[in-house]
Amino acid sequence: MASTTMPSLRNSISSPTMLLPAMSDHNNHILLPNKLLINKGQRNLRDLTVANVATPSLPVIAPPTPEEQRSGTTGGRRHHHHHVAWTSISQERWEGELQVEGQIPLWLKGTYLRNGPGMWHIGDYNFRHLFDGYATLVKLQLQDGRLFAGHRQIESEAYRAAKKNQKICYREFSEVPKAANFLAYVGELANLFSGASLTDNANTGVVKLGDGRVVCLTETQKGSIVIDPETLETVGKFEYSDSLGGLIHSAHPVVTDKEFVTLLPDLVRPGYLVVRMEPGTSERRVIGRVNCRGGPSPGWVHSFPVTQHYVVVPEMPLRYCAQNLLKAEPTPLYKFEWHPQSKAFMHVMCKTSGNIVASVEVPLFVTFHFINAYEEEDEDGRVTAIIADCCEHNSDPTILDRLRLQNLRSFNGEDVLPDARVGRFRIPLDGSPSGTLDAALDPDEHGKGMDMCSINPNHLGKKYRYAYACGARRPCNFPNTLTKLDLESKKAKNWHEEGAVPSEPFFVARPGATEEDDGVVISIISEKNGEGYALLLDGSTFEEIARARFPYGLPYGLHGCWVPKE
Numbered sequence: 001m002a003s004t005t006m007p008s009l010r011n012s013i014s015s016p017t018m019l020l021p022a023m024s025d026h027n028n029h030i031l032l033p034n035k036l037l038i039n040k041g042q043r044n045l046r047d048l049t050v051a052n053v054a055t056p057s058l059p060v061i062a063p064p065t066p067e068e069q070r071s072g073t074t075g076g077r078r079h080h081h082h083h084v085a086w087t088s089i090s091q092e093r094w095e096g097e098l099q100v101e102g103q104i105p106l107w108l109k110g111t112y113l114r115n116g117p118g119m120w121h122i123g124d125y126n127f128r129h130l131f132d133g134y135a136t137l138v139k140l141q142l143q144d145g146r147l148f149a150g151h152r153q154i155e156s157e158a159y160r161a162a163k164k165n166q167k168i169c170y171r172e173f174s175e176v177p178k179a180a181n182f183l184a185y186v187g188e189l190a191n192l193f194s195g196a197s198l199t200d201n202a203n204t205g206v207v208k209l210g211d212g213r214v215v216c217l218t219e220t221q222k223g224s225i226v227i228d229p230e231t232l233e234t235v236g237k238f239e240y241s242d243s244l245g246g247l248i249h250s251a252h253p254v255v256t257d258k259e260f261v262t263l264l265p266d267l268v269r270p271g272y273l274v275v276r277m278e279p280g281t282s283e284r285r286v287i288g289r290v291n292c293r294g295g296p297s298p299g300w301v302h303s304f305p306v307t308q309h310y311v312v313v314p315e316m317p318l319r320y321c322a323q324n325l326l327k328a329e330p331t332p333l334y335k336f337e338w339h340p341q342s343k344a345f346m347h348v349m350c351k352t353s354g355n356i357v358a359s360v361e362v363p364l365f366v367t368f369h370f371i372n373a374y375e376e377e378d379e380d381g382r383v384t385a386i387i388a389d390c391c392e393h394n395s396d397p398t399i400l401d402r403l404r405l406q407n408l409r410s411f412n413g414e415d416v417l418p419d420a421r422v423g424r425f426r427i428p429l430d431g432s433p434s435g436t437l438d439a440a441l442d443p444d445e446h447g448k449g450m451d452m453c454s455i456n457p458n459h460l461g462k463k464y465r466y467a468y469a470c471g472a473r474r475p476c477n478f479p480n481t482l483t484k485l486d487l488e489s490k491k492a493k494n495w496h497e498e499g500a501v502p503s504e505p506f507f508v509a510r511p512g513a514t515e516e517d518d519g520v521v522i523s524i525i526s527e528k529n530g531e532g533y534a535l536l537l538d539g540s541t542f543e544e545i546a547r548a549r550f551p552y553g554l555p556y557g558l559h560g561c562w563v564p565k566e
């Protein structure tokens with residue numbers, strides 16, 4: 001399907017049947033893309049959920065025209081012409097209906113939410129790393145074959161302070177507020193230890209808890225922010241009511257309708273607390289503790305896998321580094337350090353007793369995202385091993401530096417994306433001292449690019465066959481395909497469009513389905529011409545079933561979740 005054949009919404013607003021993308025200004029007017037104002041009461045926008053008008057602290061401006069995006073003039077600000085995936089969002093919020101090309105299945109009822117760092121500057125200051133950007137939340141509301149979309153900046157304390165003061169006020173992934181003098185610097189250090197200077201910019205993921213609360217997350221615990229999935233409004237901080245303390249946690253808790261399980265790294269006594277929270281509460285309870293076997297500090301745990309009965313705690317040789325946390329300027333590995341001599345381990349904890357049932361040395365690895373894990377059984381049904389799959393960067397941490405904005409923005413046709421694979425750990429439960437790590441399929445199947453994965457959530461922690469992720473069509477500097485992995489046949493099927501940067505393919509199962517891949521895969525595409533669209537692929541055939549163009553190109557985003565309409 002050629003993306004250029006579809007008329008843009010901007011050019012189609014005269015069509016009486018076309019529903020218009022709209023924004024509200026401070027006076028409760030609807031702002032149409034051509035800046036025509038109509039009163040909110042007069043609009044002809046069925047079901048549009050512009051529930052909240054912008055507050056004075058949240059200016060909204062018209063989405064840039066494709067021409068503005070191409071020329072690099074948006075929101076009255078001139079910036080270089082980069083791929084829209086790596087260009088700051090130019091308005092704080094927008095919502096409207098998108099015209100759908102193709103067919104959205106009628107069973108698909110709910111909201112796909114995607115979070116990510118979509119604003120990479122404040123005032124005249126440009127951030128350096130992809131992960132620094134202020135959080136931009138995107139929604140795709142699907143019902144009766146129609147698609148209402150929108151985005152909104154998350155109003156974290158860090159974002160509000162930056163806007164007010166026109167400078168960074170909290171420590172982000174790689175950016176540190178500049179201290180005015182030595183005394184201020186000493187005060188800053190004290191604030192770091194108390195956590196006061198750490199960001200709450202919840203720009204990494206979004207999860208729906210079993211009790212319905214929807215929470216945006218990052219790696220700082222204070223960066224847990226409750227949002228309204230309909231309006232994308234920031235509701236407030238998620239306050240953990242326990243007294244477990246600590247400043248950081250895994251960015252990817254494992255969340256089901258029954259529980260929220262996460263890891264709290266302990267930087268003082270290197271180890272990890274494995275904790276669990278029940279729906280309807282905000283209190284995490286300790287399941288158990290894993291002490292690190294290597295040092296000098298715990299390995300980075302951006303994510304971790306679980307099986308039906310066990311929590312797997314990875315100990316990666318890419319470790320948190322207290323000195324780097326203190327540094328004002330980014331180091332090559334940011335807040336982390338590579339310690340190959342400290343070795344790599346996988347620990348397995350029983351979910352009910354907190355006992356550690358295996359702790360094995362494994363080959364060195366670098367992963368941010370575990371895909372899934374399950375229990376391997378012998379013919380008598382006895383669990384013999386844990387299988388854990390991840391997006392593995394060939395034990396090379398330089399991927400972190402490849403994700404600097406300057407690198408992402410300067411693609412010149414050279415193939416610079418480091419190789420990655422589906423890393424499959426086998427962790428024996430028979431007391432063996434070591435486990436194995438191998439590619440689960442030939443990495444050439446997916447262009448040796450591999451990250452940003454999802455699975456059918458009904459197979460979480462269980463034997464599974466399919467995963468969806470981003471792979472590579474080389475030459476490239478960033479994963480640029482959507483790939484369906486068949487871990488049984490060891491084949492992959494890839495979707496690619498020239499110049500497209502797709503975000504994490506997110507699988508939504510069809511209610512009542514019996515086949516694992518019966519569902520749809522949702523992704524949002526940022527295009528090199530400055531535009532962008534939501535894309536739906538069939539989970540089984542991996543063919544396109546629908547796309548819907550946004551009236552503006554969206555920046556790249558990270559992780560999503562599905563909020564079904566009951």
Ligand SMILES: CC1=C(/C=C/C(C)=C/C=C/C(C)=C/C=C/C=C(C)/C=C/C=O)C(C)(C)CCC1
Pocket residue numbers: 131171172173198199204218219220248251302335368399450451452478479558
């Ligand atoms: C804010 C502080 C930290 C924050 C850490 C954050 C925000 C980490 C975010 C990590 C993400 C989004 C990782 C995603 C990886 C994606 C990859 C590798 C994609 C590859 C594509 O090829 C700490 C660092 C925790 C320190 C305290 C302050």
Ligand SMILES: [Fe+2]
Pocket residue numbers: 204251252302368369558559
């Ligand atoms: Fe992540």
